[in-house]
Amino acid sequence: MSQTPGSAQRPLSPHLQIYRPMLTMTMSIVHRITGCALYFGTFLLVAFLVATAISPRAYETASWLAGSIVGKLVMFGYTWALIHHMLGGIRHFIWDTGAGFGAVARERLAQFTIGGSVVLTIVLWAAILLVK
Template sequence: MADSPPRIVRPLSPHLQIYRPLFTMMMSIVHRITGCALYFGTALLVWWLLAAAASPTAYALFANVAGSWIGRLVLLGYTWALLHHAMGGIRHFIWDSIHGFGPKERLLYAQASLAGSIILTILVWVIGLAVKA
């Protein structure tokens, strides 16, 4: 048998315990988390549509669950996750056009996506509650 070359000892890649958490890093992680939350939260939309198509009793059950305080809290979180993920998508779309790669621009876009998602969530809920009343 031929002798194999000696194994090269390479340094290990640093992980989260080495890096100082940056705002842009946290927003990247939150973007992934909201994507997963939207995957599971879509079951709420399916339940709503199936309940509306099935019977008044099924829709009443959904309305009771969604209208409870915990149901509204989940819907509020789903609304924020949807808008935050969309704002992150807009940020990525800007990057796809080869703009905003500087450190100041990255931080500004990350802050804008967080602030925009919070403001839009409040706006959607205020309008929704005003229309309902």
């Protein structure tokens, strides 16, 4: 592809490396990263369902993989990403109403998102380990 004439001389708008890192900025980036991680997590979930549909033997293999250390780590990461992305989504719904854009409110919302996601993930896994 040929370069558009003059494109190299155009001034560039400041990007990430120019700004001081902020919590709200980090939450925005993490929302994207968790979204991308969940994209592939859904594939693993469907792979488990397909294995269940294929045969008891395929199901045993999938269950063994899920129950291994790596499998458990992936599932733990998946639930955290899911909860973080869901809380981030709720934050976006609050913003959609026009609320929560103030200097204090947006900082609080970011703190609730990260704090809530960590606490809820730990509570969920504690409950799972207690019951199972």
